[in-house]
Amino acid sequence: MSTGGDASALRASGLGGMLEVVGAHRGAEARDAxxxxxxxxxxxxxxxxxAVDATFxxxxxxxxxxxxxxxxxxxxxxxxxAAPKLAGEVRFFGEPFARARGRVAxxxxxxxxxxxxxxxxxxVAMMGLYREIGLFRLARRRHREAALAAxxxxxxxxxxxxxxxxxxxxxxxxxxxxxALAQGADAFLLDxxxxxxxxxxxxxxxxxxxxxxxRGAVVxxxxxxxxTLNDYFDRALLMNVRRVSEGPVAEAATPEALQAAYGxxxxxxxxxxxxx
Amino acid sequence: MDVALFLGALALSAGWNTALVTVxxxxxxAAAGAAGAFLFLRRRALxxxxxxxxxxxxxxxxxxxxxxxxxxxxxxxxxxxGSAASAALGLWAVEAIxxxxxxxxxxxxxxxxxxxxxxxxxxxxxIQAMPGGRQxxxxxxxxxxxxxxxxxxxxxxxxxxxxxxxxxxxxxxxMTLASFDPGYAAAVGVNVRAVDLAIxxxxxxxxxxxxxxxxxxxxxxxxxxxxxxxxxWTERVDLTALGAALIGAVSAWIGAALSAxxxxxxxxxxxxxxxxxxxxxxxxxxxxxxxLAEALARxxxxxxxxxxxxxxxxxxxxxxxxxxxxxxxxxxxxxxxDGAPTMAGRAAAAAAxxxxxxxxxxxxxxxxxxxxxxxxxxxxxxxxxxxAAFDARLGALRLAP
Numbered sequence: 207m208s209t210g211g212d213a214s215a216l217r218a219s220g221l222g223g224m225l226e227v228v229g230a231h232r233g234a235e236a237r238d239a240x241x242x243x244x245x246x247x248x249x250x251x252x253x254x255x256x257a258v259d260a261t262f263x264x265x266x267x268x269x270x271x272x273x274x275x276x277x278x279x280x281x282x283x284x285x286x287x288a289a290p291k292l293a294g295e296v297r298f299f300g301e302p303f304a305r306a307r308g309r310v311a312x313x314x315x316x317x318x319x320x321x322x323x324x325x326x327x328x329x330v331a332m333m334g335l336y337r338e339i340g341l342f343r344l345a346r347r348r349h350r351e352a353a354l355a356a357x358x359x360x361x362x363x364x365x366x367x368x369x370x371x372x373x374x375x376x377x378x379x380x381x382x383x384x385x386a387l388a389q390g391a392d393a394f395l396l397d398x399x400x401x402x403x404x405x406x407x408x409x410x411x412x413x414x415x416x417x418x419x420x421r422g423a424v425v426x427x428x429x430x431x432x433x434t435l436n437d438y439f440d441r442a443l444l445m446n447v448r449r450v451s452e453g454p455v456a457e458a459a460t461p462e463a464l465q466a467a468y469g470x471x472x473x474x475x476x477x478x479x480x481x482x
Numbered sequence: 483m484d485v486a487l488f489l490g491a492l493a494l495s496a497g498w499n500t501a502l503v504t505v506x507x508x509x510x511x512a513a514a515g516a517a518g519a520f521l522f523l524r525r526r527a528l529x530x531x532x533x534x535x536x537x538x539x540x541x542x543x544x545x546x547x548x549x550x551x552x553x554x555x556x557x558x559x560x561x562x563x564g565s566a567a568s569a570a571l572g573l574w575a576v577e578a579i580x581x582x583x584x585x586x587x588x589x590x591x592x593x594x595x596x597x598x599x600x601x602x603x604x605x606x607x608x609i610q611a612m613p614g615g616r617q618x619x620x621x622x623x624x625x626x627x628x629x630x631x632x633x634x635x636x637x638x639x640x641x642x643x644x645x646x647x648x649x650x651x652x653x654x655x656x657m658t659l660a661s662f663d664p665g666y667a668a669a670v671g672v673n674v675r676a677v678d679l680a681i682x683x684x685x686x687x688x689x690x691x692x693x694x695x696x697x698x699x700x701x702x703x704x705x706x707x708x709x710x711x712x713x714x715w716t717e718r719v720d721l722t723a724l725g726a727a728l729i730g731a732v733s734a735w736i737g738a739a740l741s742a743x744x745x746x747x748x749x750x751x752x753x754x755x756x757x758x759x760x761x762x763x764x765x766x767x768x769x770x771x772x773x774l775a776e777a778l779a780r781x782x783x784x785x786x787x788x789x790x791x792x793x794x795x796x797x798x799x800x801x802x803x804x805x806x807x808x809x810x811x812x813x814x815x816x817x818x819x820d821g822a823p824t825m826a827g828r829a830a831a832a833a834a835x836x837x838x839x840x841x842x843x844x845x846x847x848x849x850x851x852x853x854x855x856x857x858x859x860x861x862x863x864x865x866x867x868x869x870a871a872f873d874a875r876l877g878a879l880r881l882a883p
Binding site for chain 2: 283286287288304307310312314319320323324325326329330333336337339341342369382385389
């Protein structure tokens, strides 16, 4: 049976929608994007993320939004192998994560760090270069200069010698961003980069992310604030354990889609966004 | 204590054997400090203590096995192997119990530490009852006993110490990444679980090496006290590990020398006391992070706050009641005994008021920026041009209707 025959057979049996899905999957092997196919992650018995499909193209800033507990952070962790996938696959520029590691920068939520650790801002930025320096070789001056340059791009050059625990929350966030910059990545995955940061940091971070996007990087942010969704991002993935909608912000974040994702909590989410 | 002998041992001039033992102990101390630094940063000190106590049954069983096979039960490599085996078993139990049961890690550590150690003590009494068992000197492994150490044993300890220090240096990057931010480390491809095991394995190897020098009860102190002391001197992880290695080496050196001069005292106790002394000095005297430095900094800040408060009150013609403010002003000769301002005081008060207005403008220009409280001279934060600009704006304000 020819493919044309297959297509009309599917359509005839009312499964026309299947064709769109199949087509989308074939296109999803794009070399210049990050693709997520049918990813499922579970902690214990309940799935935290279920069969999520998404495409994050280069040269665009995509927000992952949804209510608390929607699995947004979990999805991102699963994408960078920091949480185990039950099913599905993720491709970075056509490669599995393990092979694309050098090109992907992950900026986690701030909570997992030990703040009393003896590390200055410049030391944290240098950590982004460890892959390049290698396990056993000595760090050269150009590595230190690259780390300082990365700090400068986030406006933290003056704080290079300050111990990380002595910085404000927003300043710490910027230092972690510098670490990701020092890595020289093509894809940036940030988990709630604007949560609880001061206005200066928010401005610095959004300017930097836009610069990265304009240079062709993939920028993906787990984002909590619906009120800034339209201003900051080009595309959005709405999810609540399952994918609800995806696409340019205006198309994906329609009132119906928001209602579907947030359910009864939409009013609360909006109120928080207004207040925040 | 024979002071001459102590000084001689310190200078490595009290005989070849003593010198070898002292150097070997110092190398062990360096390895303990370096490996212990990551144990300290990763907060796994107690797990290492459990592993150390779990070496005892292995030592005893190895002794019994070697005697049973017709040899001299005191062959150090054999005892080290036995100790490593039972310590590894203890570590496995410490990891497995919280994972497979509802018990927390502290319960697992306490249980393993006590039960393995108790079993070991019982085995020691069994050995005591064996023919020739009393000469085993195995209880030297509890608190360390370098007296009568063989040359071969000292060499073994020295070379293992050096090797472990090098291994720690080689693995420093993955260990740093995993200790600071395990989430990020996993994302850049570091096997965090393997690194955790490596950190514990290094600690275990240091424990086994240090059995004869420091003993299993006190080795955890040599692992933890040097990095804790080093932490007062630096904010960098590489310097923390290096400082810990240095402090560990010096403590062990002094302890071994003391042990040569005080025949009865256990080496481990002397090494640990030396380390504790260095820790106390660090805690008190380290610049910036030491207790003394912090107290002085707080006094300086308090003085500045009260001086400013007092001067502003003077400028506004308010009465000053705060005793600290009065003291600060009196100390600089800005007010007399009766509380009235002197000439210098009036000038200083006017200057303080003007600076306060300048700081107010600066704060309005950069809301939320740090360091704008007005506690340091404005000349430290702004150039003369910028200050002149502030003054111009203030002048314009005063002239405005």
